[in-house]
Amino acid sequence: MDAFYASIEQRDNPELRGKPVAVGSAAKRGVVAAASYEARAFGVRSAMPSATALRKCPELLFVPPRFDVYRAVSNEIREIFHAYTPLVEPLSLDEGYLDVTENLRGIPTASGTAAEIRARILEQTGLTASAGVSYNKFLAKLASDQKKPNGQFVVTPNQGPGFVEGLPVERFHGVGPVTAEKMRALGIHIGTDLKRQTLAFLEEHFGKSGAWCYGIARGEDNRAVVANRERKSSGSETTFSDDLFAATDIEAGICAMADDVWAWCEKTATYGHTVTVKVKYADFRLITRSRTVSMPVTTQAKLRELSVALVRTVYPVTVGIRLVGVSVSKLASVDQTIPQLELELLYEE
Structure with a gap:
């Protein structure tokens, strides 16, 4: 989807159309969750501090996020996808992979299928979508940003290897900023540079990712589109307007995040064996603390108890805390849980 959150806000509020819009908060420590294309023309990007965004674009209009609306629209779009293929792998609310090799409409080409899907999305939601069409996930992802x-x-099979060769490595899906910086230090700037390296060289410098880099430099990616990918964790975090030092304030924030996570657990009837607390300090140092129990955490009180106990391991606080988060992982649905004696603290990190 194109600037999904911001586009929904512009769709629903005509006064925002044609104007630079950011979804998020303009507060001192606010962050841009999404930016309209009018805002992007000024250099405003998602995950950018709001203060920076306002310096780049003083006319920027902030609107609070409405995730319930975004999820509802996302579900509507996925229903359209499933009218064409059962092989849909969502990546987020606004993006996904579709394998249309044998689509339900019998459309002979993937490009024709994509065009029809985009037209139906526009007709039903009033929103535009962009598509990348290719013979594997990696190239389809790259292609989706082209137009x-x-x-x-x-990107056809004949075009794939050549298409990759001219792209800067930071454009490659799966190559993050740290890896891209390491590649540039090794003289690897574009796909051609990456393709020149041997598999042994890439494994030496990038470990298990070496084989992946070797393949994508040649336009190769054998991953299948996996429908109904199992979720591995759920979490919530918040950034405070002022740094926190007092234990009561910190623990109140932790409990609020634990309650957010618990709301998801109740809604989905899914519970975690592992509870993790994240703390980010004013100097941006980040630490996590985790605890795993033998039985899933199936009460709100227990989730709060474990979360607070974990955050207390970081006391005393000598540098202010700007962010806290709570997440659960090692998930199990309610019908997978079997009552038994609880053995706590199997490991801690």
Whole structure:
């Protein structure tokens, strides 16, 4: 989807159309969750501090996020996807992979299928979508950014290796900023540079990722589209307007995040064996503390208790805390839980 959150806000509020819009908060420590294309023209990007965004674009209009609306629209779009193929692998609320090799409409080409899907999304939601069409996930992902917004780009099997060769490595899906910086230090700037390296060289410098880098430099990616991918964790975090030092304030924040996570657990009837607390200090140092129990955490009180106990391991606080988060992982649905004696603190990190 094109600037999904911001586009929904512009769709629902005509006064925002054609104007630079950011979904998020303009507060001192606010962050841009999404930016309209009008805002992006000024250099405003998602995950950018709001203060920085306002310096780049003083006319920027902030609107609070409405995740319930975004989820509802996302579900509507996924229903459209499933009218064409059962092989849908969501990546987020606004993005997903579709394998349309044998689509339900019998459309002979993937590009024709993508065009029809995009037209139906526009008709039903009033929103535009862009599509990348290719013979594997890696290339389809790259292609999806080529003609944004409201565009479509095809990379055929004959074009794949050459398409990759000219791209900067930071464009490669799966190559993050740290890996890209390491590649540049090794003289690897574009796909051609990466393709020149041997598998042994890449494994030496990038470990298990070496084989992946070797393949994508040649346009190769054998991953299948996996429908109904199992979720591995759920969490919530918040950034405070002022740094926290007092234990009562910190623990209140932790309990609020634990309650957010618990709301998801109750809604989905899914519970975690592992509770993790994240703490980010004013100097941006980040630490986590985790505890695993033998039985899933199936009460709100227990989730709060474990979360507070974990955050207390970071006391005393000598540097202010700017962010806390709570997450649960090692998930199990309610019908997978079997009552038994609880053995706590199997490990801690």
